[in-house]
Amino acid sequence: MNPLCGRCNKAVYPTEKLNCLDKYWHKGCFNCEVCKMTLNMKNYQGFDKKPYCSMHYPKTSFTIVTDTPENLRLKEQSKMNSLAIYKEEFEKNKGKGFSVVSDTPEMQRVKKTQDQISNIKYHEDFEKSRIRSDAPPPENTMQENVQQSPANPLSYSHQAEPVSAVPPPSGEKRFRAVYSYTATDADEVSLQEGDLVVDVQQIDEGWMYGRIERTGQQGMLPANYVQPL
Structure with missing residues (x-):
């Protein structure tokens, strides 16, 4: 006796029989449950023993776990374990000082701004x-x-x-610029290699005050850019 088709419930003869999803189907009845597109053994997707195309295959959804007393107890226990681990790590690291902040581009910009403010x-x-x-x-x-x-x-x-x-300027001592320097502030003077610097006042090890003989300008200049004559 010939089996019945899973779609039309009519007899399926061996020449048109298709065995899939624990049922027998006519080849023309083996189609998508939603759009009725004819399927075959290569492109069908089965769900609840029914054929679907890839477009209309039912999406599986996750079930929401209710807050039962057991779940609440496990949740509270996990929270207590996390607090215990945090307290243990805090006790281990207490007294070790602060961590070194990485030299990020933002930190470099802030550091450069602070240096400029100090210089001004x-x-x-x-x-x-x-x-x-x-x-x-x-x-x-x-x-x-x-x-x-x-x-x-x-x-x-x-x-x-x-x-x-x-101290008064040392008029006798003259300096010659060995490097060129471009002034970065209003109270500084620019240098060209070979310029003569007179009326020099030493401020500290890094800076001095003098007059450029070529331009007549007076101001501060870096001490390591000149050498005495």
Whole structure:
């Protein structure tokens, strides 16, 4: 006796019989449950013993786990274990200091900005000290010098000179630029290789104050860019 078709429930003869999904099908009845596209043994997808095409194959969905008392207990236990591990790691690392921050591009930019601010502050303090050194002495100091000075006017003029906080320029000592330098601030001067620098005042080991003989400009310049003559 011939089996019945899984779609039309009619007898399936051996010449048109197709055995799939635990059923027998006519070749024309073996089609998608949704779009009715005719399928074969190579392109069908079975679900719940029914054929589907790849487009309409039912998507499996995940079931939501309810918060049963057992699940809540396991969740609370996992939370307590995490807190215990965190406390253990904290106790191990306590007292070891802070970790080194990686030199990221952002950190490099912040560091460069801080260096520029420090350099500007240094130049401002230098200019303030130079202005204070060039200011005239108070009137009471001038009067004391007049009272204490002898009749010789030359002696009076010597005592009336203000005391400068910055050493006077060493006019005898001249320097020559061995490298070119481009000024980066308003109180600096640019150099060209071979320029003569006169009226030099040494500020510190890295900077000096002088006048460029070629341009007549005065300002700060790096000490390691020149050498004495």
